[in-house]
Amino acid sequence: MGFDGLSDAGLALGLSLNSSPSMVKPNTMGSTKLPWVTETMASFEPSLTLGLSGDPNKKLVVGGGGDDHGGLCRQDSTVISGGGSSFSNVSVKRERELGSEESERVSNDNNYSRLMSTTSVDDVEDDDGSINGRKKLRLTKPQSALLEEAFKLHSSLNPKQKQELARELKLRPRQVEVWFQNRRARTKLKQTEMDFEHLKKCCETLRDDNRRLHKELQELKALKSSQPFYMQLPAATLTMCPSCERIGDTKSSAVKNPFNMAAKPHYFNSFTNPSAAC
DNA sequence: AGGAGGAGTGCTCTTACGTCA
DNA sequence: CCTGACGTAAGAGCACTCCTC
Secondary structure, three states: OOOOOOOHHHHHOOOOOOOOOOOOOOOOOOOEEOHHHHHHHHHOOOOOOOOOOOOOOOEEEEOOOOOOOOOEEEEOOOOOOOOOOHHHHHHHHHHHHHHHHHHHHHHHHHHOOOOOOOOOOOOOEOOOOOEOOOOOOOOOHHHHHHHHHHHHHOOOOOHHHHHHHHHHHOOOHHHHHHHHHHHHHHHHHHHHHHHHHHHHHHHHHHHHHHHHHHHHHHHHHHHHHHOOHHHHOOOOOOEOOOOOOOOOOHHHHHHOOOOOOOOOOOOEOOOOOOOOOO
């Protein structure tokens, strides 16, 4: 699975945007919570909607289930495990991580001032005696730089790359994995925010255009009702026929037979045919 | 107090594999 | 024996959240 184009936000919002898509995976599974949508989008006057429907109590999410099931969707964040393996998955996953990385962890703990805790699955007492006490890891600058570099090349890692990177960084593979997950999530969030700002601007522009056009329309209507037809035509295109001294009436001929090319109105364009006469 | 970011948790989806008709 | 349908477990990624600094 790779990131090959924008569009979580872009597609989900139904517009294509110019902003850089590189880090946003199309139609990614899961959801992106848009905390600003409820307040800000609701205040939008023009009818630029995000196509939301359904239970308003459920969380708004953008994205879709799975790798290729994108679009807007809602996801009940409190779903009781419907999937076959989600519950056991977690513990198994944890066991896997812990099992395979335990030895590494011991050797890499020079990065931790204290041992990282493991929560929920095993309320293990840490070295420092705290239970479930998370000790925040701060990556060093070189570590962050290397991770960033790797992220630029591949926004997701295969197991081999993960192992290699972890070894280089003297971190646990799990930590590398989590870093990439967070990086992807936060990149996506930023992209979504940018997209939102862009849409907001588009919306404002459209609203202004709409107002201006409405105003123009009103003016033209007013003009129409107060002036005879020929007065409304642009002066440059409407010229009195010098021979018959009248302004052509399109209704009499062209309207009755619009395909009759011979039937021309009695006005002519002085620019395209300055010497024309009836 | 609030933001940044590392980490835990729960969920969905895909894939591989075994079983059965 | 082969094949397609089906169920299940494993693995991966994501959203959401918590928590520390």
